Amino acid sequence: xxxxSGGTWAPSMLRRGPRNAEQMFPGSSGKSWFGNWFGKMxxxxxxxxxxLILVILAAALADLxxxxxxxxxxxxxxxxxxxxEGPTASHWLGTxxxxxxxxxxxxxxxxxxxIFAFSLVAIGIIVGGTLGSIAGYFRGLLETFLMALVDTxxxxxxxxxxxxxxxxxxxxxxLVLVLVGAxxxxxxxxxxxxxxALSVSGQDFVTAARxxxxxxxxxxxxxxxxxxxxxxxxxxLVGLPVLIILESTLSFLGLGVEIPxxxxxxxxxxxRQDLLINIWPAVWPAVTLFMTVYSFNxxxxxxRTQAATRSAAI
Amino acid sequence: xxxxxxxxxxxxxxSFFLPIGELQAVxxxxxxxxxxxxxxxxxxxxxxxxxxxxSIMCLNLGSNVKTSGSAFxxxxxxLALSRREMRRLWGTEIAMIFQDPMTSLNxxxxxxxxxxxxxxxxxxxxxxxxxxxxxxLLNEVRIPEAxxxxxxxxxxxxxGMRQRVSIASALACxxxxxxxxxPTTALDVTVQHxxxxxxxxxxxxxxxxxxxxxxxxxxxxxxxxxxxxxxxxKVVEQASTDEIFEKTQHPYTEALxxxxxxxxxxxxxxxxxxxxxxxxxxHLPAGCAFSLRCPYVQPKCHEEDPPLVSIGTSGHKSACWxxxxxxxxxxxxxxxxxxxLPQTLAVAESLGADQSPGIPADLPDGGIA
Numbered sequence: 001x002x003x004x005s006g007g008t009w010a011p012s013m014l015r016r017g018p019r020n021a022e023q024m025f026p027g028s029s030g031k032s033w034f035g036n037w038f039g040k041m042x043x044x045x046x047x048x049x050x051x052l053i054l055v056i057l058a059a060a061l062a063d064l065x066x067x068x069x070x071x072x073x074x075x076x077x078x079x080x081x082x083x084x085e086g087p088t089a090s091h092w093l094g095t096x097x098x099x100x101x102x103x104x105x106x107x108x109x110x111x112x113x114x115i116f117a118f119s120l121v122a123i124g125i126i127v128g129g130t131l132g133s134i135a136g137y138f139r140g141l142l143e144t145f146l147m148a149l150v151d152t153x154x155x156x157x158x159x160x161x162x163x164x165x166x167x168x169x170x171x172x173x174x175l176v177l178v179l180v181g182a183x184x185x186x187x188x189x190x191x192x193x194x195x196x197a198l199s200v201s202g203q204d205f206v207t208a209a210r211x212x213x214x215x216x217x218x219x220x221x222x223x224x225x226x227x228x229x230x231x232x233x234x235x236x237l238v239g240l241p242v243l244i245i246l247e248s249t250l251s252f253l254g255l256g257v258e259i260p261x262x263x264x265x266x267x268x269x270x271x272r273q274d275l276l277i278n279i280w281p282a283v284w285p286a287v288t289l290f291m292t293v294y295s296f297n298x299x300x301x302x303x304r305t306q307a308a309t310r311s312a313a314i
Numbered sequence: 315x316x317x318x319x320x321x322x323x324x325x326x327x328x329s330f331f332l333p334i335g336e337l338q339a340v341x342x343x344x345x346x347x348x349x350x351x352x353x354x355x356x357x358x359x360x361x362x363x364x365x366x367x368x369s370i371m372c373l374n375l376g377s378n379v380k381t382s383g384s385a386f387x388x389x390x391x392x393l394a395l396s397r398r399e400m401r402r403l404w405g406t407e408i409a410m411i412f413q414d415p416m417t418s419l420n421x422x423x424x425x426x427x428x429x430x431x432x433x434x435x436x437x438x439x440x441x442x443x444x445x446x447x448x449x450x451l452l453n454e455v456r457i458p459e460a461x462x463x464x465x466x467x468x469x470x471x472x473x474g475m476r477q478r479v480s481i482a483s484a485l486a487c488x489x490x491x492x493x494x495x496x497p498t499t500a501l502d503v504t505v506q507h508x509x510x511x512x513x514x515x516x517x518x519x520x521x522x523x524x525x526x527x528x529x530x531x532x533x534x535x536x537x538x539x540x541x542x543x544x545x546x547x548k549v550v551e552q553a554s555t556d557e558i559f560e561k562t563q564h565p566y567t568e569a570l571x572x573x574x575x576x577x578x579x580x581x582x583x584x585x586x587x588x589x590x591x592x593x594x595x596x597h598l599p600a601g602c603a604f605s606l607r608c609p610y611v612q613p614k615c616h617e618e619d620p621p622l623v624s625i626g627t628s629g630h631k632s633a634c635w636x637x638x639x640x641x642x643x644x645x646x647x648x649x650x651x652x653x654x655l656p657q658t659l660a661v662a663e664s665l666g667a668d669q670s671p672g673i674p675a676d677l678p679d680g681g682i683a
Contacts, residue, residue, distance in 0.1 A: 204418040207373055208480065212405030212432040212487070222431075226422040 045302045048295035055292055059110040069101035071108040071262045084278040096267070096281040097274045105262035106288055112256075112263040113292070115174060116181065117243035121236040123182045128189020129225065129232050135190070136197025137224045138216070147194065150187040158184040159249070166255040174257055177250070181243070188239075189232060196231040197224050234307065237300035241293040248289055264289045320491060320523050321370070322346040326383035328362075328369045330376075335596040339365040341547035342383070347540075349490070352517055352524040354534030354555060356570065357544035360592050363527045364413075366544070367493045369393075371410055372400050387491065405432040409489035411513075413496040415476035419468040426452070426464035429483045436487055451482040455512060474505035478512070485516060491523045498533065510537060531570055535559065543567045546593050546603035549622055553630035563625055563632035563639070565608045572664065586664040589657040602635070609658040610636045610646040 041049060062068065069091065075081015076099040085095040093102040135143040165180050166172055200206065201224065209219050250256040251265030259266060264285040271282035328340040339362045347353050355363045368374050370385045372392055385392045387408065392400070412418035419428055426448045433439055433447060445464070452460035455478040468476055477497060484492060494513060498506040514537050517524045526538055534541055534555055541558045543551040543566065551564040562568045569588045590607040593599055599606055605615040614635055622633040636643040650658035 204412045204414060205420045208410070208412055208418045208483075209420070209431070210404065211371060211373055211408075211410040212435075212483070213401045213403070214405075214431070214435060215401065218435070222423070223420055227420070229422075 041302060045298055048298040051291055051295045052299065055110050056114060058107045059114050062107045062111060065107070068107065069104040071100060071104040072260045073100065075099045084274065084281070086280070093284050094280055096270060097278070102267075102281055102284050105267055106264070106284060108262040109264045109267060109285065110288070110292075112174060112261065113244045113247050116178060116247040117240050119178045120181045120185045120243050121239060123178070124185045124189035124239070125229070125232045125236060127182070127186045129193045129228055131186070132190040132193020133197045133220060133224045133228050136194040137201050137220055143194070146190065150190050153187040154191070159246070162246070162250060163253065163255055166250060172256070172258050177247070177257060181246070185243075189235070192231055192235050193228045196228045200224055200227045230307070234300075234304060237296065237303060241296040244289070244293055244296070318349050319346055320349040320388060322386040323370060324384045324386070326366065326369060326381070326385060328365050328374065328379065328381045331378040331380065332596065337595045338547055338598065339595060340369060343544070343547075343549050345542055345549065345552060347523060347525070349523055350521045351540065352526060352538040354538035354541045355525060355527045355544060356529065356531055356534060356541060358529060358592050360595065361544045362547035362595075363544050364495055367410070367495050367525060367527050371404070371408060371493060373410070405489065406436050406487045407489055408491045408493070409484040409487070410493040410495060411477075411481055411484050411497045414500045415473055415480050416500065418480050419476055421468055424465050424467060425471065425479045429479060429486055431483065432487050447486070451486055452479070455479070455482045455485075457482075473501050474509065477501060477509050481509070481512065481516070485520070488520065489522065491525070492517070493525045493527070495527045496529065497526070499529070506533070531574060543570070546598060547595065548603065548633065549631075550604065550634070551632045552622070554628065557628060557630050561630065561639070563630065563637040564634050565610050565636075565638055566604045568638045569607075569609075572661070584664070586661075589660050602633075607657055609650060609655070609661040610643050611650065611655070612636060612646050
């Protein structure tokens with residue numbers, strides 16, 4: 001037995017053993033939570049995680065990266081650049097068919113994709129989570145109506161609707177795109193939230209909350225919603241790559257953010273015209289898109305297994 | 315303090331209307347409870363004890379539940395109160411401890427916050443006071459190192475600890491009436507003992523009235539003042555706990571006691587289970603609900619439902635045509651024995667050939683738990 005800090009030995013020390021979780025399982029307490037978390041990942045998930053961090057950081061800090069070219073600067077117009085150039089010291093990934101720097105466009109394109117995906121997920125969680133929790137906990141006529149609406153909405157093909165609306169719109173900046181996307185994103189979140197809220201409402205702790213005089217509104221906010229949130233977060237991690245692809249699809253169809261704003265789908269579309277001359281302007285955004293989507297899926301899968309082991313341990 | 319009546323339940327009925335028919339979970343229960351006393355409600359699974367407790371607390375939800383009768387708490391009929399009025403009573407006057415501490419705590423909220431949740435709602439307390447109260451409560455229910463546990467989530471605690479937390483949260487607003495709905499069923503035996511002792515101690519210290527719902531006679535033995543035995547939604551026997559054990563009147567109570575395994579028995583003694591199954595509450599038999607399983611059953615039992623009548627002067631009530639220990643009961647037993655009724659034979663077998671029925675069960679007073 002190790003010497004305890006007090007110095008004098010007492011028989012009670014034998015009996016007591018480790019006094020808290022930190023002593024029993026060093027590193028298990030909240031403080032080193034992140035370290036543990038990353039260390040437990042398989043190597044591929046680690047790579048995916050790091051890639052996502054890189055993409056997110058690059059997108060967020062694009063303006064601060066020293067030496068990064070202007071994504072819309074067309075060198076050949078001013079006589080200091082070439083179109084369809086291979087990798088050079090100033091253009092690491094080369095230039096596209098109007099002599100813009102591909103790396104810069106990739107990084108600024110990530111910004112569009114990620115803002116689109118993350119804000120739609122946030123809207124889905126907030127709007128869908130609220131509506132679904134209300135429907136699942138309060139039940140009644142409201143639920144019947146809301147769920148009928150959700151079912152009708154979901155039966156309508158979202159891509160066609162998006163293409164229709166974006167075609168009709170005169171202006172297509174990121175904000176407009178997000179708002180249009182939100183119209184099609186909320187129903188699936190509502191449905192998941194409602195299903196989870198239904199099962200949560202039947203749990204004893206909700207009855208226990210009632211038995212101490214908690215109001216229905218407070219139960220919704222304090223008991224139901226926090227327990228609905230994990231399900232929504234799990235769903236949104238799967239939903240993120242789908243939304244990234246959706247944004248790229250729209251851009252590829254020319255219905256995404258207006259040109260010349262860089263976006264991955266738009267870059268592929270642009271490169272399509274000269275695909276037989278130079279394939280690289282299409283390959284880079286395609287690979288980036290693939291890696292990002294794959295990373296999200298891989299990470300989502302890992303989180304899911306972690307959550308499964310954790311709930312099994314409870 | 316003692317003496318004044320705190321809870322009086324009169325002819326309480328609760329039914330669930332299901333696709334297969336009306337399920338009568340509680341069928342006319344009446345009892346009264348004095349301030350500071352404790353009452354044990356005993357019965358098999360499905361006997362309606364939990365529904366009874368939840369009906370009194372108005373916790374049964376759903377459009378298919380119908381409750382009639384009355385439950386007077388401090389002179390006010392709980393069943394007639396509006397939701398708003400009820401909300402004022404819940405937690406502050408009446409509280410409940412649930413069966414399964416795994417599900418009765420919110421998995422997403424730290425235990426310290428759960429304990430003081432209703433303090434924050436019912437009384438205006440600031441954060442520091444609330445935290446101190448939470449600490450005091452956790453210490454009071456004997457949670458070791460409450461300071462470090464206060465910020466833990468429920469899944470980080472063991473079952474016994476969690477039940478202590480839910481007890482602490484039920485006690486937070488100092489209710490005068492506490493329902494404990496099988497508080498120890500989900501726990502192992504040693505923890506059961508600790509939790510029950512904790513509850514008894516809190517009840518005595520706070521002069522709280524407590525209703526303990528359980529299916530285990532050992533849980534109430536020596537812990538509650540009065541006992542109510544329920545079967546198929548009805549009270550079949552009601553007396554002070556000592557009386558129930560010493561002068562058992564109802565065959566069902568007797569069968570429950572007989573089915574408790576004892577350490578004095580030789581090993582590998584078969585358990586004296588009650589033959590048959592409890593009746594399905596949608597299709598109750600005519601006459602006495604226990605008649606199909608009763609070793610003393612007579613033709614009259616299938617025809618008429620025995621009323622709950624007083625026996626003696628001590629408030630002992632029982633609902634049986636042939637109460638245990640009476641001559642009629644002995645004759646009925648012998649008649650059934652010669653008719654070779656299966657449940658009677660099973661009882662005779664477990665008693666041994668030379669013993670006669672109706673012996674008071676030799677339960678130790680301290681109880682098994």
